[in-house]
Amino acid sequence: MINWQSLLTALALLLIIEGLLPFISPRLSKKAYEEFLTYSEKTLRLIGLASIIAGILLLFLTD
DSSP states (O other): OOOHHHHHHHHHHHHHHHHHHHHHOHHHHHHHHHHHHTSOHHHHHHHHHHHHHHHHHHHHHHO
8 A cells, every 4th residue: 555645755855855956056957957958868868767776776775
């Protein structure tokens, strides 16, 4: 069964972390986003895969 409280907590933390850079330094955020647009689709997929793997590892380490 899904633990909705934990899922919402995780989502809330994700939103907080994602919002930190644009809040603290909008200029740096814009620069990062512009650079991100220059990456190839293959590179973006690899970054996404690395993030997924890191997240899964963290879940196993904290469980």
